[in-house]
Amino acid sequence: MPNATFTPARAALLWRTTRHLRLVQIIGRAWFRLYQPRPDFAPPPPLAAPSGPWTPPARRVPSLVSPTTFRFLNEDGSLLETGWDDPARSKLWRYNQHYFDDLNAEEAGVRAGWHRALILDWVAANPPGIGSGWEPYPTSLRIVNWIKWALAGHELPPEAVASLAVQARWLTKRLEWHLLGNHLFANAKALLFVGLWFDGPEAARWRQRALSILALEVPEQILPDGGQFELSPMYHALAIEDLLDLVNLVRARGRPDDVDLSRAAADWCARLSLMFGWLAILSHPDGRIAFFNDSAFGIAAENAELAGYAGRLGLVVPHPPAGALRLPNSGYARLAKNEAVLLADLAPIGPDYLPGHAHADTLSFELSLGTQRVVVNSGTSVYGFGAERLRQRGTAAHSTVTLGNCDSSEVWSGFRVGRRARVIDAGVGGDADTLWAEGAHDGYVHLPGHPVHRRRWELGPTGLRVSDSLAGDEAEARYHLHPDIEALQDEPHAGHLLLPNGRSLRWIAEGGSVHIARSSWHPEFGLSLPTSCLVVPLRDGQATLSLNWA
Template sequence: MASSSQHTLMRYFETLRHLKPGQVYHRIWFRLARPKPDLRAAPSRRPAAAQWSAPARRHPSMTGATSFRFLSEPASLDEAGWDDPARDKLWRYNLHYFDDLNAADASARAHWHGALIHRWIAENPPGKGTGWEPYPVSLRIVNWIKWLLAGNVPPPGMVDSLAVQTRWLMGRLEYHLLGNHLFANAKALVFAGLWFDGRQADSWRQTGFSILAREFDEQILPDGGQFELSPMYHALAVEDVLDLVNITAVFADALEPRLAPSADHWRHCAPLMLRWLAALSHPDGKISFFNDAAFGIAPNNHELAAYAGRLGLVPSPASPGPVFLEDSGYARLELGEAVLIADLAAIGPDYLPGHAHADTLSFELSLFGQRVIVNSGTSVYGTGAERQRQRGTPAHSTVNIAGENSSDVWSGFRVGRRAKISRRHVEFLPERQTATASHDGYRHRPGRPVHTRTIALDGQRLTIEDTISAPGGNPAEAVFHLHPDVSVQQDSEAHGTLTLPGGKRVNWQAEGGRARIAPSSWHPEFKARHTSNCLVLPLRGGKSRLWLNWGGDTAKGSKFRP
């Protein structure tokens, strides 16, 4: 057994060895650099060549002229200020985003918005505090420009502040993080570089386009998925791309010939990204929970599809049917009343796994339009114990060995050892759909065990078969987390019933060790916790099977034979 110091050294090695060399250099530079704000007056504004289309709408976050509700937590700006250390950093970030400027019914709050912008400028001196970190700067630049493009009149100082913020961002680009942060930086530069005119705006625009030329095809996979493999962050990426399509159409005459192909490429990719989002969503029209994912952060699917329609893009169908997203590694099985979404994927980009969970080979299931089997969701960020638990394998509907994690998620946004997928195969036949894959995330344990899961959907029955190679010394159990609205009954050690809202009943039967029902929780939004149950099935001799049947006599509650 490795000592604690050896374990720590190995964890750091496995975490750091995947970083790109530039990330290390830029992290040092970012910490040491001390840029000074450039307070010169703003460049002139560029006249629009076309009409701005209304963007996707979030739920309002302003509950009064100086009061807000973010992440299910209310607060007053007059009491908390702009940088209250008692608030989580993500809450403070949201305060500085200004998402409410473009939320539902924003025009009715325009007088609040103008006053809030004026107050932000007066109370957040350039370069000071959370509001001047590059990510909130990037989102705020975009939100302010969207608000102005909607026809609102800028309050005194707003236009000059936009220029100061953009100049500041040019010196604080997040090359040390890459991923969605750098993408947001580049998007903001494109927005400012198109909205403003002149040589400085040209520099902003060209820098933004140059970053996106490098990042877009790396971050958006050929099947349309965003490479962090989180449905929530994918939805945010869809919004980003639709916004870029929108702004480049409004200022199409400002695009040099070498930039126009990028705008065309974004427009071409947007429908594919919408299709991916639909494939990773349940029949209720909301996202599934793989990696960091929660409701209420990104615009919902309906809003994004409607936004695409206003831009003249063909929106994705409500259901794409069964599909294997091979580049991402997710499979959607859909047959009759069943929709199952399976994670046969890597945890995400090796150099950027901060939003990864140890959820390899987990799945989510809906029956009759109701979520039945779920993953934990995400209700907290940070580095606390609850964040660690929600990222861990036991919080997901998959197999864990000895309660350990299949990938070594740690410290809130770090991953050491990573599970690697092999032997992945998906098949869709008229009456039967299957998905199977293996992973080696427990290779550090005795015998280097490999977990293999086979999922089969046929007729009105689902079969989940799990095997662990080298079971000796590797006690394993399959955990199936149930949606809070699903009640579970156990009639014997291997049989029971699930009852869905509305009275639909699903028989379950298990083969392996003695099945049991255990308490669980579901976290569909930040700061939200719903008590639930899970069905736990130990693997006996390294094997287990679970059958679910919702056809024929199931409605009467009779047992069935697998």
């Protein structure tokens, strides 16, 4: 809603959105806008000596397809045509240019010459403090990637070493206290990398600043059940990689007599075990993450890459459990029986003061049979402030119940949330035959009649039953299907789902007249795949859908 006219309704929306902010965010936003630091061009500190070997980290898919051609978000662009900050490109695409992820991607060694030239070009073309590349988040990721590239055995050019010091000094003046969350974490990670790469008093100050922030943020951001507190499986995987990198860094560059650093690394290792357990719970049998809140493939390293990285560091990665469980702090539930795995959103949308990556997806779910995803949420393909971003965050893009045109949580703009759905009466259980999960949310109680959505999942050996209760004439349960699934309807309330291996699932609905609607699935940024959606209107406030795969 940029440049929207100020009205009482807009004032109320802003109040519902901003009243959850912390004081540090409000003060930090004012400071970030008003304070204009100057770059510090002092000579860089001396380099520190290594204290141990650097372990090969997780690898991403390459994003540099020629010496000057990038592929980000499924969109190609030539540096010769776009430069480093082309306003015709999306902000996220330009950010990716400045991350330098390709320095540590698959088979990065064969592109080392490209990388060295690209680093030198960046230093020459991006004056300190000017443009997207000097914003704190891309600065943080670039610092880490340059140093990881050097730790892998490559020699940073002198211009890059000098630039690293300038970037670090700049970053200390642009820490993202107004955003907190993964942004501030990335800032601290970068300061620890540069603080252990360099030596001397200035580097020590960077280290101490980093450790002081991490001492606050790690317990805040990593919940006791292992979940990253923004409750996005994608950002959770990014957080795992961050902590693995920090453990790796301390072993390679930390000093044995640095007690604070050693204690921090031990704490990170302990948390990583829980974090990998959480990732396993929120992943499908295909080995990839579920799509709750902002989530897509291709941004974080794949689960197998992260597990391999952990193994090289000597950490044990747990396997996903069978049966019924609910993560006590995150709220998500998992039902796993025989070949079926169901993942259910009985979670809050995220931290109240940081809901930027939240979707209105409360009581949504995803279902797999073996390695085939069947019921899905729509995923995420765009950031920014457009209509498509808003649609993908909305309730109708998820496998849950909509009520008219209202979202269960009041998502707006690109990363804002007003009213937030709260989960109540949540639980899981089961016996030898059937597993169940259930819960309700209050996201619609501000509407006439104060309706509450209640949902129950029952997973048996050969079938699933989903029951919904929500008063309202326009309530509809939506079941978005994976693009591999063909939906057929042979009766007003029944039909089949055809899997790509030829298998057929029988679906039977109880409620209003069912129809099959067009939908889309967004497994990666910049990628939209057509699919279909079963839409089951609630009749007299009730509806059920049964799937049978006997």
